[in-house]
Amino acid sequence: MLDTLARNEAAVRLGIFFGVLMLMMGWEVMAPRRKLNHGRGLRWTGNLGIVALNTGIARLVFPLAPVAVAALAAERGWGVFNVVELTGWLAIAASVVILDFAIYLQHVMVHAVPALWRLHRMHHTDLDFDVTTGARFHPIEILLSIGIKMAVVVLIGAPAAAVLVFEVVLNAASMFNHGNVALPAALDRALRLVVVTPDMHRVHHSIDASETNSNFGFNLPWWDRLLGTYRDQPAKGHRDMTIGIDLFRDPADLRLHRMLAQPFVSEIGDYAINRRDFSDPDHR
Ligand SMILES: [Zn+2]
Ligand SMILES: [Zn+2]
Incomplete structure (x- = not known):
């Protein structure tokens, strides 16, 4: 069944995107975590506009999707899992975990390298945090991310079904963990053992550089805990x-054309390369 779904990848992903988007938007209205500081109309036009733009650009530049x-x-026998035979489900599970780790490392890298931080900071210049923030990435970062994902897929020989599962889960998880939603503290703690929760990822969107450079995971919360980038609360x-972030505080920067220009304007700022403070016990 997963193979049939993989062949209809675009439709499956679009359907799940809109389904989760609607669900999260409803939840945000019913149980918001924070009061929004800026009008939804302005932010959503920019954030959803960039999703549409990114979808078009990705299809143009990469006629073949990672799946x-x-x-x-x-077919060609490339990559580890196409040489070393594992049972189907094991290869799928291992591929999803390895891809998630690669995306974590990529996220750390785009925070560390000054020129890449210029690309990625557009994700951080949203002045509120809600479901639409989860899909707000600069088109050049999207292309970089697809390229890295494809390289990992070919290296490990990930099954097509695993790539589809990963793409769908990553997309849905990103919308969930950017949700402006309130979860009971006990449920948040329990969920954090297996998935990145909104409270965990919100720390990453703090203006405080030490908090911005924490909680890089998008799906699995384990990498941050294992590798020393975890931060419990803001x-x-x-x-x-x-x-x-401290640059781009003007609400006019929430407009699509200003968002697209952000990698190329202003200085790099003080976030890139090792800006996390480990001296304060609260920040460990
Ligand atoms: Zn980030
Ligand atoms: Zn984020």
Whole structure:
């Protein structure tokens, strides 16, 4: 069944995107975590506009999606799992975990390298944090990310079904963990053992560089805990913390054309390369 779904990849992904988007938008209205500081109309036009733009650009630049590249690799016998035979489900599970780790490392890299931080900071210049923030990435970062994903898929010989599962889960998880939603503290703690929760990822959108350079995971929360980038809560609390970075505080920067220009304007700022403070016990 997963193979049939992989062949209809675009439709499956679009359907799940809109389904989860609607669900999260409803949840945000019913149980919001924070009061939004800016009008939804302005932010959503920019954030959803960039999703549409990214979808078009990705299809133009990469006629083959990562799922199709996985199928091609299987046909040609490229990559570890196409040489070392594992049972189907084991290869799928291992591929999803390895891809998630690669995306974690990529996220750390785009925070560390100054020129790449210029690309990625557009994800952080949203002045509020809600489901639409989860899909707000600069088109050049999207292309970089697809390229890295394809390279990992070919290297490990990930089954096409695993790539589809990963893409769908990553997309849905990103919308969930950017949700402006309130979960009971006990449920948040329990969920954090297996998935990145909104409270965990919100720390990453704090204006405080030490908090911005924490919680890089998008799906699995384990990498941050294992590799020393985990931060439990924001110092000022979820309601009083400031979302965004110190540059681009003008609401006019939430407009699509200004978002697209952000990698190329202004200075790099003080976030890139090792800006996390480990001296304060609260920040460890
Ligand atoms: Zn980030
Ligand atoms: Zn984010």
